[in-house]
Amino acid sequence: MILVTGATGNVGRHLVGELLTAGAKVRALTRDPATARLPGDAEVARTADMPLDGITSVFLNPAVFWTGLDDLLARAAEHGVRRVVLLSSASTLDDDPANTLAAHHLEFEQAIEDSGMEWTFTRPGEFATNTLGWRDAIRAGTAVREPYAAARTTPIHERDIAAVAAKALLTDGLVGAKPVLTGPETLTQPDMVRIIGEAIGRPARFAEIAPEDARAEMLSRPYMSEGVVNVLLHLRAKSIVEPPEPSPEVERITGRPARMFKEWAADHAGDFS
Numbered sequence: 355m356i357l358v359t360g361a362t363g364n365v366g367r368h369l370v371g372e373l374l375t376a377g378a379k380v381r382a383l384t385r386d387p388a389t390a391r392l393p394g395d396a397e398v399a400r401t402a403d404m405p406l407d408g409i410t411s412v413f414l415n416p417a418v419f420w421t422g423l424d425d426l427l428a429r430a431a432e433h434g435v436r437r438v439v440l441l442s443s444a445s446t447l448d449d450d451p452a453n454t455l456a457a458h459h460l461e462f463e464q465a466i467e468d469s470g471m472e473w474t475f476t477r478p479g480e481f482a483t484n485t486l487g488w489r490d491a492i493r494a495g496t497a498v499r500e501p502y503a504a505a506r507t508t509p510i511h512e513r514d515i516a517a518v519a520a521k522a523l524l525t526d527g528l529v530g531a532k533p534v535l536t537g538p539e540t541l542t543q544p545d546m547v548r549i550i551g552e553a554i555g556r557p558a559r560f561a562e563i564a565p566e567d568a569r570a571e572m573l574s575r576p577y578m579s580e581g582v583v584n585v586l587l588h589l590r591a592k593s594i595v596e597p598p599e600p601s602p603e604v605e606r607i608t609g610r611p612a613r614m615f616k617e618w619a620a621d622h623a624g625d626f627s
């Protein structure tokens with residue numbers, strides 16, 4: 355049986371669906387089974403209980419384990435878990451020691467390697483779902499306000515991350531692999547705002563703001579520390595001079611092209627309407 359942590363998340367929910375469709379047995383973890391809306395075919399359990407009996411492979415979402423990773427890995431080894439597929443991050447490729455996001459994900463990767471279990475580290479770049487943060491502005495018809503209009507990104511559809519994670523859990527071909535996962539195109543934020551507008555049939559606007567104004571707004575959001583905000587702003591500025599390249603890995607691994615941002619926007623049009 356496969357354990358999916360963060361099963362209601364952007365990636366986890368699609369992964370549960372992919373695994374069930376493939377005929378796998380799935381135990382899906384959530385903090386609140388009553389509100390999780392997980393499929394009836396999955397065994398749903400509470401994250402706090404972390405039941406590992408009968409589990410052979412784990413999909414590990416770091417969002418669930420900011421603390422407690424070592425305990426989870428020790429218990430997984432005791433229960434005979436053979437494989438861990440980690441939702442890591444392309445930030446791990448950044449060699450800037452001030453990049454706390456990279457350091458955090460590299461710590462996860464190292465701890466899993468040290469555990470002796472088989473592993474795959476999926477390393478996605480920026481999720482397309484991050485643009486859901488623009489929902490209120492777009493719904494209200496006001497401009498999306500962000501710094502660095504010329505910054506570039508390769509937004510990835512959460513379904514593509516889930517498809518790669520499913521391959522890593524269901525087949526042996528990705529053991530020991532660290533595939534970098536991106537969408538198929540390089541876009542600016544104004545590009546993405548325009549594409550969302552096209553998907554909802556109503557123009558959406560972008561307005562560039564100063565990085566210092568963005569910093570104050572980002573720090574007001576939950577879970578945003580000064581360190582993380584610094585990294586996010588730094589990466590955005592850096593992408594103007596060193597734009598990220600789309601990775602071929604989603605297509606190589608899944609056999610189908612990575613989804614374009616316009617497909618993501620069509621799938622999420624209801625979120626912005």
Ligand SMILES: NC(=O)c1ccc[n+]([C@@H]2O[C@H](COP(=O)([O-])OP(=O)(O)OC[C@H]3O[C@@H](n4cnc5c(N)ncnc54)[C@H](OP(=O)(O)O)[C@@H]3O)[C@@H](O)[C@H]2O)c1
Pocket residue numbers: 359360361362363364365366383384385386390401415416417418419441442443444477478479480481484
């Ligand atoms: N966003 C990006 O651009 C990006 C890029 C690269 C890598 N990543 C990685 O992807 C992760 C996010 O993945 P995602 O978007 O699929 O996850 P998510 O949707 O943010 O969260 C997954 C699930 O985890 C549970 N959860 C959230 N916070 C928790 C907490 N403090 N304690 C216990 N459970 C918690 C929630 O489920 P319940 O409420 O049902 O418990 C949530 O639905 C990041 O943490 C990062 O490691 C993100």
